[in-house]
Amino acid sequence: LDKKVRQNNWEENNFINYKKMSENLAIVRSRLKRPLAYAEKILYSHLDDPHGQDIERGVSYLKLRPDRVACQDATAQMAILQFMSAGMPSVANPTTVHCDHLIEAQVGGAKDLERAVGINKEVYDFLSSACAKYNIGFWKPGSGIIHQILLENYAFPGGLLIGTDSHTPNAGGLGMAAIGVGGADAVDVMANLPWELKAPKVIGVKLTGKMSGWTAPKDIILKVAGILTVKGGTGAIVEYHGPGVETLSATGMATICNMGAEIGATTSLFPFNDRMYDYLVATKRKEIGDFARSYAKELREDEGVEYDQLIEINLSELEPHINGPFTPDLATPISKFSEAVKANGWPDELKVGLIGSCTNSSYEDMTRAAAIARDALNHGLKTKSQFFVTPGSEQIRATIARDGQLKTFEEFGGVVLANACGPCIGQWDRQDVKKGEANSIVSSYNRNFTGRNDGNPATHSFVTSPDLVVAMSIAGSLHFNPLTDKLKDKDGNEFLLTPPSGDGLPANGYDPGQDTYQAPPKDRDAVTVQVSPTSDRLQVLSPFSAWDGKDATDLPILIKAQGKTTTDHISMAGPWLKYRGHLDNISNNMLIGAINSANGEANKVKNQTTGEWDAVPAVARDYKAKGIKWVVIGDWNYGEGSSREHAALEPRHLGGLAIITRSFARIHETNLKKQGMLPLTFSDPADYDRVQPDDRVDILCTELAPGKPITMRVHPKNGETFEIKLSHTFNEGQIEWFKNGSALNTMAKSAKN
Ligand code: F3S
Secondary structure, three states: OOOOOEOOOOOOOOEOOHHHHHHHHHHHHHHHOOOOOHHHHHHHOOEOOOOOOOOOOOOOEEEEOOOEEEEEHHHHHHHHHHHHHOOOOOOOOOEEEEOOOOOOEOOOHHHHHHHHHHHOHHHHHHHHHHHHHOOOEEEOOOOEOHHHHHHHHHOOOOOEEEEOOOOHHHHHHHOOEEEEOOHHHHHHHHOOOOEEEEOOEEEEEEEEOOOOOOOOHHHHHHHHHHHHOOOOOEOEEEEEEOHHHHHOOHHHHHHHHHHHHHHOEOEEEOOOOHHHHHHHHHOOOHHHHHHHHHOHHHOOOOOOOOOOEEEEEEHHHOOOEEEOOEOOOOEEEHHHHHHHHHHHOOOOEEEEEEEEOOOEOOHHHHHHHHHHHHHHHHOOOOOOOEEEEEOOEHHHHHHHHHHOHHHHHHHOOOEEOOOOOHHHHOOEOOOOOOOOOOEEEEEOOOOOEOOOOOOOOOEEEEEOOHHHHHHHHHHOEOOOOOOOOOEEOOOOOEEOOOOOOOOOOOOOOOOOOOOOEEOOOOOOOOOOOOOOOOOOOEOOOOOOOOOOOOOEEEEEEEEEEOOOOEHHHHEOOHHHHHHOEOHHHHHHHEOOOOEEOOOOOEOOEEOOOOOOEEOHHHHHHHHHHOOOOEEEEEOOOEOEOOOOOHHHHHHHHOOEEEEEEOOEOHHHHHHHHHOOOEEEEEOOHHHHHHOOOOOEEEEOHHHOEOOEOEEEEEEOOOOOOEEEEEEOOOOHHHHHHHHHOOHHHHHHHHHHO
16 A cells, blocks of 8 residues: 555646555544444544544544545635635645536537636636646636546545535545535635544445346436435435445446435445446546555445445336426336326426536436437437537547537537536526426436526426436427337337447547646746736635734624524525625625514614614624624524535624624534634523613623633613623634634644744
């Protein structure tokens, strides 16, 4: 294990560290003395402190050292801006950025890409210059979708990756634990803070038998989603094993792991096997394949491991499935689908079929889909529905262009879109139906929530394998079952489509296509990060100021929020997403969804210095301009929802000191600490009712110490001052974050010393 094997073909100095991993694992084994799941082996071999770390599945918080970070272009903006504010010369861990989310599908690949490059120029210029400056690999627009690029270039068995996108688990197809995170977590790892994850439970899925005919790897996850539902994987890693694994291609395994995000799983994983080795060889990484073989014993589960839950699927009996509409866990086998369409009154005409995306655009997917399209063409038929293809990467596009599948799709009547997310994330200028008009579409994507693809809440979106998408597009109907139903050829003769067959890997190797990668230059000092001072989408962040060392007195309450206050209430999404790289602009959405206990209204609070009622962000700005710090009072589970770091950055930016609640959602609580805020909870939750919106408060910050509550003095508008106790979960290290103004300031300080 002493060999120096590079993590990938792009970076000279980043190596796979199986030696260190096996040493860490030996330490953990001697402590736990029980068989381990593969997921556990990867996580525990990446522990920051394998000797001292508490390890209990579902209970402990693990401090981990991931091998890599990956960001897509929408989430990368704020992550990199934050990282920049730390003033470090380069990222501390290997990082890549991928331009895939901002390209709108309109007329087809080349034109759409050109248009997007124009519209998003300032974002792309910023990302490409910042990547060059801070030693980050940059994949330009047109390169492909983050998860496909990671699988083709960066994923390796046994590795630990975090990515700022939910479908990062796709890399599980190469035996990597790849976990979707929020931007704040990515920044931590870029800045060399350990990354925290609650030790996941492990759900085992045992695969037996072998698939045939119209059944595809996608059907495994469609079935699992039906069993576990959208919540069933929460807090767990799904680990596949059993003899059926060997019958799947690496890219098929990636599809299954990718869509594991739909059941809420932390990630999904397959053990290292020969099919992964073949894929590594085909993508010019034979050395990694050989290295993994030498560490193979630890790249799978131990014999006798106990899973928290076990599911068994016999692939020989698995039927093709179609999931949806509106939720990915409503699973219907194809044999029952036509009935379900009738029973539920789903629109039965199929308007649009879409294949590709990060979930299903492997060479195998494309060759199988093209084989079905060719079968139809041979019978004189084309697609009846509109038909779109989004290749997952430039490499896939170039390879299917060379090998003829792309031409088949075009002959079939399809449109090949840019190598990007496109309609999967609503980047689709759809013209064929009006907003509000009920209609059906079928895709090989992963997520089909209301309005996701085209912004039309009446669109019934179904997800299935690319094979069924093509077959149903030929018929133009949701009632069509290619296993049993005949089509009429151009002469009116009936025929059954031939079940698809495809190649797992291209016989002539992959064609890399155009060079779309930008490596960091040797001389990075000379690079200037490009942010226009007049931009309304991007703004350079200054470090937050350090604590002044004093107790804070006579603070107004910006808002006493009542009831649910989620991250959506604190930092709304929708149209605001445009400003996610501009903290000052996006701060105009701060807490505008929270309900004020004083009047039961949203976004209407009293300015305590003027007595005027105004919008929450406006009042906060006024306090800030007057040099007055403020606090928020919140209810139970404040900050639940997403890991959106803006929800913590905004109150800090607008001059908040403390958020005081009955309880916090944990991730938001940590995010607040990272930004130098004080998340505090009423030691007695009933004290929430004793504080009134017009009261002033003193926060005795100087009392802050691990495990001890701090005092809040409350000065009611009319009445006697009283004291209440506030609890917190700060440890020593986190108190430094508060003192220095943020976690990043703390990292920057220690990097300088
Ligand atoms: Fe992109 Fe859709 Fe995948 S948004 S990353 S193609 S899930």
